[in-house]
Amino acid sequence: MTRDAARPEPGTDDGLTVGRAAGLVGVSVRTLHHWDAIGLVRPSGRTRAGYRVYSGEDVARIHRVLVYRELGFELAQIGPILDDPGADATGHLRRQRRELVEQIERLHRMVGAVDRMLEASRTGMRLTPEQQVAIFGDDWRPEWTGEAERRWGRSAQWAQYAHRAAGRSPADWERVAAETDAFQADLAAAKRSGAAPGSPEANALAERHRALMSTYFDCTHAMQVCMGRMFTEDAGFAAHYDGIEPGLARWLADVLSANAAANGVDPETAAWE
Template sequence: MTEQDGLTVGRTATLVGVSVKTLHHWDAVALVRPSGRTRAGYRVYSAEDIARLHRVLVYRELGFPLSEIGRLLDDPTTDAHAHLTRQRRELRERIERLEHMVSAVDRMAAATRGGMQLTAEQQVEIFGSDWNPEWVDEAAERWGDTRQWAEYRERTTELTPQDWREAAAEHETLHADLAAARRAGVEPGSPEANTLAERHRATLSRYFDCTHSMQVCLGRKFVEETGYTEYYDGLAPGLAGWLRDVIFANAIAHGVDPATAVWE
């Protein structure tokens, strides 16, 4: 058999992307029948048959039942172009409705998740170019099953971008004051250092109830975890260790032993 003879059922199925069983069914219901035969007598699909198959696939993708597809293809009075134009318009309207539904689901999911309601772009704009939006997800994975994370979610869900800008400004001012105190040689345990330690704890308590014992646990991380150390020491040399010592001294003044402090 040559290409001029037409295509067999198997080759046609491969070409148009349907099963042989589907082609047999469409043949049985007189939707698309192979109109040619090879010299050996095998039924084959001509170029016109293939074109009709493609039109069937388009209408089927649009959701038309086979009976209506056959009527549309066989009715000489049907304006196929006008019909497809109308279907395209209806599809665009359906896509727009679905996009609105996706947006609504995204908003519902965010509200259910709670916590920071900022896009990645807003986070970078508010917290600076060094901010990595993935840190929020990493924090959720690390502490998501704790009571403090539940408090954070509850307290931050309703915060607006402006609220976050004010919080970011507060943090920036605190860190600038911490760095200045470190450079000035403020001693841990001094009244000035204790005041800074309490300001540090107050910023944390904006998001969850941070006890002196919890603050000590965080202070340990400032020198044990590279990310914290690099951040604070980038503000002022040795700031990470100094801030830990300030927190420890302030905790002792409030009856907490840093050597035995736990997350509670």
């Protein structure tokens, strides 16, 4: 406890002592001592007994400091704003408001992702390993799901996938598997026929791929480009597509990139967003 806090408070009409000012505005005596020491808020008066006291204007300044601090300003920023009559306080507040709005939006997205994960956990629809093999074929490996979760489990897209997967029945998964098999067969046929990336036929297949991916999570053209890179760089994905048709992984990556470029995305700079 500080000496000022322990000392009996004098009754005065000249202003508020540090203890009373601290109690009024809801901060500690130590805080006011610190602000006094750094010149941020100093008691401007004294009582007849020699006590330093805060005037009404001093208390108003304390409140302004608290507002700026609550908005995230550093103490070193607050002093110049309050002391400089030419300082653009409104401009500072507007910039801070924009940052706060962006932070709120990020928090809302995080809450949404957590809610989707909670809902997926609550409903708990997960295929057993036996069901996975029965639906997706003998070459399916149930451990791939765990590997995917370890790789992407912290992403918003995985939260969407988990939420949507939780509501699917085995019949729904059978339908998805059939659509995927049909799509991959059409991919192989198009490559064998010589369809060039960027052609109407290839672009239509790229949009089918995006629609298929969007049953799991909201898939953008930029994300497709990133997937195409993964299909060629990841040995497991490359083996899967090239096992359907030799060279299919590279061809599919080129198809996705060409279609993305036709939709205003630069494949060279495309990012997962």
